[in-house]
Amino acid sequence: MAFLQWLETTAIADAVRTIPWLYPALESAHYIGIACLVGGIMLIDLRLLGVAKKLPIATMVTLLPWVWAGFLINLVTGGTIFIYGATGFGTNPPFQLKMALIALAGINAFLFEIAARRGRNSWVIDGQAPAMVKGVATLSLILWMSVVATGRWMAYV
Numbered sequence: 001m002a003f004l005q006w007l008e009t010t011a012i013a014d015a016v017r018t019i020p021w022l023y024p025a026l027e028s029a030h031y032i033g034i035a036c037l038v039g040g041i042m043l044i045d046l047r048l049l050g051v052a053k054k055l056p057i058a059t060m061v062t063l064l065p066w067v068w069a070g071f072l073i074n075l076v077t078g079g080t081i082f083i084y085g086a087t088g089f090g091t092n093p094p095f096q097l098k099m100a101l102i103a104l105a106g107i108n109a110f111l112f113e114i115a116a117r118r119g120r121n122s123w124v125i126d127g128q129a130p131a132m133v134k135g136v137a138t139l140s141l142i143l144w145m146s147v148v149a150t151g152r153w154m155a156y157v
């Protein structure tokens with residue numbers, strides 16, 4: 001708890017407290033990050049599961065840099081908002097669950113990135129994702145939807 005209290009005394013927390021437009025700007029950027037990350041990865045996951053078969057998987061995976069950009073935006077914006085309200089957010093059970101889910105979803109996304117690189121001359125081209133990749137895609141859908149749900153749930157606890 002002492003560490004969380006210290007975070008709220010930092011210059012970053014002070015900036016969020018004193019610059020009127022900063023908090024709403026961080027929140028807006030957090031939504032843009034969610035749109036890039038969760039929106040992008042859900043479309044790729046649905047294609048891997050066989051939706052919109054006419055869309056080449058090789059084209060869909062070229063969206064991955066935008067997905068990772070969304071992840072980075074949310075790490076920075078979420079982290080800054082967190083520092084500002086560390087004692088409240090740090091002791092918020094949905095927030096703690098959200099962080100655990102983000103860690104799992106991040107590892108899962110990394111596994112997919114490796115699978116996509118290894119499959120770039122096979123299933124990425126022929127458009128038929130193997131069972132393991134469909135498993136990763138299903139887990140990804142469940143984890144990222146849970147991150148969004150726990151993110152929203154934070155406001156109610």
Ligand code: HEM
Binds near residue numbers: 037089102147151
């Ligand atoms: C990486 C993927 C992430 C996603 C998809 C995500 C999603 C969300 C969602 C859906 C909300 C609720 C917005 C609302 O109540 O209207 C939210 C709020 C929040 N998130 Fe994230 N988040 C992510 C990462 C992070 C990280 C890494 C942190 C902190 C280290 C964080 C900190 C917060 C905080 C503090 C709020 C509350 C904002 C407020 O009440 O003003 N988020 N997030």
